[in-house]
Amino acid sequence: MNGAQKTPRTPPIDPVLFAKALADETRQEIMKRLCCCWLSVTDLVEQMEGRINQPTVSHHLKKLEEAGLVRVRREGRHRYYTLNQEHLTVCCDMLVTTFAPQQTDVDHSTVL
């Protein structure tokens, strides 16, 4: 009885990294499929119905993970991914704040 494990690292709060992670149609489709459940890479490949294959899905998941937008859970030989809703919300709030007027350069390198 082990293996189950959450992503530990605090997600990066970086407006450019965040936007780049979202700046792809395929990645957004993956995010939609992960918004309500945990799916493995194989699950995602199946749901894409031959439009993209396994290495590509892995590649996109890596980018999303680097941006802190997905959580990973390892279970046996599977890895289950799900969307990190909280971080998405935090980043969206940060965007609005970053580009708000009367802005005196908020520091986003440290988590609030």
Add this chain to the structure above:
Amino acid sequence: MNGAQKTPRTPPIDPVLFAKALADETRQEIMKRLCCCWLSVTDLVEQMEGRINQPTVSHHLKKLEEAGLVRVRREGRHRYYTLNQEHLTVCCDMLVTTFAPQQTDVDHSTVL
């Protein structure tokens, strides 16, 4: 007494277009400089202090305009740009909504 004129078209609500517009460091810097005032292309080029030149600034402004993130005002031979705060907020809200769970595919092609 004429010339002064706002951008008429309702900005597009498209999560991928929005993210792509934000997915560049230079563009985000331009957005920061436009968040509190109206600046001309020449103003922006000066503020960038030789790091990017005029055609590049124009190119970035075009992308931001296509995403509805800047407003333009023509005045004589000048064109003044400023950030469209409202649309930025709308798009961020849309992102959170789009990837929220219990989502029954909200239509974003029509403005709310």
Add this chain to the structure above:
DNA sequence: TATCCTGATTGATAATCGTCGATTTGTCAA
């Protein structure tokens, strides 16, 4: 008109990025 100024457009180039086939790594079950 001619000239100057502002900013958009074009064409070329280099860098980045998405995609895939092939391979590798890691885990479970015989």
Add this chain to the structure above:
DNA sequence: TTGACAAATCGACGATTATCAATCAGGATA
């Protein structure tokens, strides 16, 4: 061990994109 499966990594290729120099279009002023 071995074999089977899941998923990451690697290398290559094509498409997209950021950038710049050069040019062009429109408006102001003389």
